[in-house]
Amino acid sequence: MVTYSLCLGRMIILKKFINNINDIVPEMLEGITLANPATLERIDGFNIIIRKNKKNNKVALISGGGSGHEPAHAGYVGEGMLDAAVCGEIFTSPTPDQVISAIHAVGTKQGTLLIIKNYTGDVMNFEMAMEMAQSEGYTCDYVIVNDDLALENSTFTTGKRGIAGTIFVHKIAGAKAETGASLAEVKRVAEKVIANLGSYGISADACTVPANGKKSFILADNEVEIGLGIHGEPGVAKTTIKPVDEFVTDLYQKIKDHLKLTANDHVGVMINGLGGTPLMELSIVARKTLKLLAADQVTCEKTFVGNYMTALEMPGFSISILKLDQELTELLKAKAVTPGMVVV
Amino acid sequence: MVTYSLCLGRMIILKKFINNINDIVPEMLEGITLANPATLERIDGFNIIIRKNKKNNKVALISGGGSGHEPAHAGYVGEGMLDAAVCGEIFTSPTPDQVISAIHAVGTKQGTLLIIKNYTGDVMNFEMAMEMAQSEGYTCDYVIVNDDLALENSTFTTGKRGIAGTIFVHKIAGAKAETGASLAEVKRVAEKVIANLGSYGISADACTVPANGKKSFILADNEVEIGLGIHGEPGVAKTTIKPVDEFVTDLYQKIKDHLKLTANDHVGVMINGLGGTPLMELSIVARKTLKLLAADQVTCEKTFVGNYMTALEMPGFSISILKLDQELTELLKAKAVTPGMVVV
Numbered sequence: 001m002v003t004y005s006l007c008l009g010r011m012i013i014l015k016k017f018i019n020n021i022n023d024i025v026p027e028m029l030e031g032i033t034l035a036n037p038a039t040l041e042r043i044d045g046f047n048i049i050i051r052k053n054k055k056n057n058k059v060a061l062i063s064g065g066g067s068g069h070e071p072a073h074a075g076y077v078g079e080g081m082l083d084a085a086v087c088g089e090i091f092t093s094p095t096p097d098q099v100i101s102a103i104h105a106v107g108t109k110q111g112t113l114l115i116i117k118n119y120t121g122d123v124m125n126f127e128m129a130m131e132m133a134q135s136e137g138y139t140c141d142y143v144i145v146n147d148d149l150a151l152e153n154s155t156f157t158t159g160k161r162g163i164a165g166t167i168f169v170h171k172i173a174g175a176k177a178e179t180g181a182s183l184a185e186v187k188r189v190a191e192k193v194i195a196n197l198g199s200y201g202i203s204a205d206a207c208t209v210p211a212n213g214k215k216s217f218i219l220a221d222n223e224v225e226i227g228l229g230i231h232g233e234p235g236v237a238k239t240t241i242k243p244v245d246e247f248v249t250d251l252y253q254k255i256k257d258h259l260k261l262t263a264n265d266h267v268g269v270m271i272n273g274l275g276g277t278p279l280m281e282l283s284i285v286a287r288k289t290l291k292l293l294a295a296d297q298v299t300c301e302k303t304f305v306g307n308y309m310t311a312l313e314m315p316g317f318s319i320s321i322l323k324l325d326q327e328l329t330e331l332l333k334a335k336a337v338t339p340g341m342v343v344v
Numbered sequence: 345m346v347t348y349s350l351c352l353g354r355m356i357i358l359k360k361f362i363n364n365i366n367d368i369v370p371e372m373l374e375g376i377t378l379a380n381p382a383t384l385e386r387i388d389g390f391n392i393i394i395r396k397n398k399k400n401n402k403v404a405l406i407s408g409g410g411s412g413h414e415p416a417h418a419g420y421v422g423e424g425m426l427d428a429a430v431c432g433e434i435f436t437s438p439t440p441d442q443v444i445s446a447i448h449a450v451g452t453k454q455g456t457l458l459i460i461k462n463y464t465g466d467v468m469n470f471e472m473a474m475e476m477a478q479s480e481g482y483t484c485d486y487v488i489v490n491d492d493l494a495l496e497n498s499t500f501t502t503g504k505r506g507i508a509g510t511i512f513v514h515k516i517a518g519a520k521a522e523t524g525a526s527l528a529e530v531k532r533v534a535e536k537v538i539a540n541l542g543s544y545g546i547s548a549d550a551c552t553v554p555a556n557g558k559k560s561f562i563l564a565d566n567e568v569e570i571g572l573g574i575h576g577e578p579g580v581a582k583t584t585i586k587p588v589d590e591f592v593t594d595l596y597q598k599i600k601d602h603l604k605l606t607a608n609d610h611v612g613v614m615i616n617g618l619g620g621t622p623l624m625e626l627s628i629v630a631r632k633t634l635k636l637l638a639a640d641q642v643t644c645e646k647t648f649v650g651n652y653m654t655a656l657e658m659p660g661f662s663i664s665i666l667k668l669d670q671e672l673t674e675l676l677k678a679k680a681v682t683p684g685m686v687v688v
Contacts, residue, residue, distance in 0.1 A: 013565050015548050017625040017661065019587040028624050031631030035615075035647040067685035070623035204359050221357050244361040266557040271379075276620045279655050280372050281361040287375030305683075307651070312622050313659065317361065339649075342686040 014213055021210045025067045025087055026217030032074050036339055039078050045096060046101045047094070049074040054083050054143040059177040059186045060106040063115040063170060064099070065122050066091040068209070069230060072309045075340025076167065081174035082338075083114075090209055090312075092230045098128030103138055111139035111183035113190065115169050117162025118146040129210060141183055143190045145169050147199040148234050149258050152225025163230050164272035164309035165199040165320040168332070171341065175334035189331060196323040198255040201235070202247055203228040203316030226250075229310045237278070245279070248288040248319065255321045256296070262296035268332050270320040271303070275310035277317055282306065285317055301329050310342065358557055359439055365554045369411045369431055376418050380683055383422050390445045391431040391438070391678045393418040398427050398656055402520040407459040408443070409466050410435040412553070416653045419684025420511065425518035426459075426682075434656075435575045437465030442474030447482055455483035457534065459513050461506025462490040482596060487534040487563040489513050491543040491664060493602050494571025494580050507522060507574050508616035508653035509543040510665040512676070515685065519678035533675060540667040542599040545579070546591055547572040547618060547660030553554035570594075574618070574655045588625070592632040592663070599665045600640070607641035612676050614664040615647070619654035621661055625652065629661055645673050652684065 018024050025047050032049060033042045041052045047067075054060075063073045064086030073085035083106040088094035103112055112133070116126045123144060129142045146157075154161050173190040173294030181189075204224050206215035209232075216232035219225060224247075227235030261267070271286045273279070286305045293300050299322055309318075324332065336343045362368050374392060377386045385396045391411075398404075407417045408430030417429035423452070427450040432438035447456050456477070460470045467488060474484045490501075491509030498505050517534040525533075548568050550559040553576075560576035561570060566593075571579030605611070615630045623651050630649045633672055637644050653662075668676065680687045 013585065015565065015568075015585060015659075017548070017588040017621060018628055019589050019590075024624065024628070027631055028627040031627035031629070031634070031649070034634040035627070035630045035649050068622075068624065070627070072604045075623070204361070221359065223357075241357065241359060243363040245363050247361075275622050276657055276659075277361060278412075278619050278654060279419070279651065280368065280412065280656065283372040283375035283414070284362055284368070285375070287371050290375070290378040296447070305375070305379050307623065310622060312624070313620055315359075315620075315657065337688055342688065344681055344686065344688050 048079050048102045050084045059110045059183050060108050060112040062102050068312050071340030076170045076338050078338035080336030081170045082189040093125050096125045096128040103133045107138050114142035118144050119156045147197045149198050155233040160231040163199050164318045165197040167308050169193050169321045172331040175331040197322040200251040201318030205315050207312035207314040218223050245288045252292045259323050266299045266324045268322040269303045271305045272318045274314040274316040276313040276315035363468050392446045393421050394428045402456045403527050404452050404456040406446050412656050415684030420514045420682050422682035424680030425514045437469050440469045442471040447477045451482050458486035460488050462488050463500045491541045499577040507543050508662045509541040512666045513537050515674040518566045519675040542602040543664040544595040545662035549659050551656035551658040589632045603667045610643045612666040613647045615649045616662045617651040618658040618660040620657040620659035642668045
C-alpha cells in the first residue's frame, strides 16, 4: 500500500495493498512462484512465469498480456494448460523481447502456439516475437481470441476483444497439447474453441490503475455499463440498474443468438467475476444462466464460477459460453492442475 | 441487482448483482448446486448444501454460519472436506432447526462433528441442535474455531473469533474423516489444528450488507483497520496506510509469537482475500509472508492464496498460519475436491 502517489503532478492517496507502483508486477510474480514452488518458476527480469519440469515432447503453449487480470495468465501455467505466461505492466501489452524470451524458455521441437487476446498491442508484439523466433529456427504459430460479443471494434482493438473465454482456449488447447498432438492439431482445436465461443460482460463501477491513481471512468449511483471491457474501456451502453436476472437474460440471449444454440446442444459455461464482485453474486448469475440453458434444453457439461479473468478490483461479471462437440467436451474435462484452475 | 431498497425508512440504491434481498441466500445456493450437479445437492427450504453420494461409513462433518463469506462454507462441501454446510442469512447465524436438519441429512453411525466458528449466536445454535440430535440418538460432538489473534473478546464473541483459519480445520478434519477414523480421532486432529493455528486480518474499507443498504463503517481515505472482523466488526486499531510489506511484517510477527514458531518448524499458510482485494495484491502479501518464513528457517509445506473466507466485497486480507507435525502435513496434502478448494 503506497501512502501517496505522484500522479499528473498531484499527490494522491492510493489505497491498495502494494509497496511501490514500479514493483507491483515482479513482486506479484515472485509471490506466485513462492506459493507454488513445485510447479512454477519465474524468469527474473522478464516477468515471465514458466512451468517447472515441463514436458519437452509436446507443443508448448504461451499466452499473456497486460497484468491486472489475475489469475490470468500466470495462474494458468501448469499441467494441462499453459507452459508460459508473459506478463506486461498493468493493462499494457508485454514487449516482443519478453515474448521471445518465453519462446526460448519453453519452445519445443514440436513447436509453440501463442494464444493472443485480440488487442492491437498484444497482437503486434506477439506476432513480432513470433517472426523473430521463426527466423531463429523455432516453429511457431498463433491464434487470436475475440470472444467479446459486445463490440465489433473497440478503443484498443480492430475487431472483437478477447476476454474471459480465452481461458477455455488455454484449457482445451492445453489438454490437446498434453496428448502429444502436433502443432497443427493443437491450433485446430484452439480455433474450434474460438469459433464456438461467445462472452458478454457488465460492470457496476470502474477500477483504479495504480499508475493513474483514480477510477478509470465514472458511473452514476444507479448506472451500470453493458459490454464493458476488461481494462475499463467503454462498452455499448450505460443503463439503469435492475434485477440481475434481467441482465443475465439479455446477455444470454446475445450469446445464444451468436452461437445459434438450439435444443440438444452441449456447452461449457464460465461465470467470471471481474475482481470486486462477491462469489455470492456470481452464484446468483450462474443460477439464472443455467436455468436459461436448461429451459432451452441445452446441456451444460461443465460450469466454472469465480474470478478467472479480472480487471483489478472492478465489480462486474461476464458470461462465456462455449458450444461443445464430443472432442471439445473430452478436452474440457481432461485433467488440469494450475493455481487458477483445477479440473480432476 | 435491486433498483431500490427500503432501508431505515429511506429508499436507497443498492448496486449489487442480486434480485430481491430476501432471495439472496436461496438463489445463491441454487446457483451453487446447479453449477456442481454431480457433487452437491440442496435441502430446499433449509438453506443447506450436502455432499451428493456421500460416504456412509465415515464420520460426518458439518460446518456453517452466516452467509456472505463465500466460498465458506457451502463451497467446502465435497470429497475430503465437509458433508454439509448450513447457511444462515447474511452475517447471521443459522437456526438450530437448520443445523438439526443437516445432522438428519448427513449424520452417520460413526457420528457427526460440528465445526463452529466462535461467534455467540453460532455456538449457541449449533450446541442447541447438537443436544436435540443427541436426545434423538445421534452421536454428535463439536469443535469451536477461534483463530483470530486480533482480539481476546469482540462485539459478537466471548473469546477470540473464528475466521479464515477455519478452512484448515475443514481440510484436515475432512481428510481424517475420509480415512474412516472414529469421531474421537477426527475431533482430536481438529483440536490439534485449532491449537496450532493463528490468523490476523486487515481491511481498507467496509462492505455493504444488502439489508442495511450502506457501508458498515467508514474509514478515512488514508486509513486501514487492523484486526477487523469478517462481518466488519471493529478491530484493534485504525492506522494510516503504508507499504503492504510493513503490514505483513507486523501481522506475521503477531502470529509467529502466538505459535512460538522457531527454525525448522513446518507450516501451512493461507493468504485470504476478504472479497474485494485483487489476487494481484494477495500475491504480493504471499510474497512477503513466505519470505519472512524463509528468513526464519520455517518450511512452508502448502500455501493457499485466494478468496477463501470473505466478507462480501470487503477489500482486505488475512494471513493464517498453521504449525504442522507429520500427521497434519499428510492430512493437509491429502486429496480434496470441492468448489472452493481442490488439493490433488
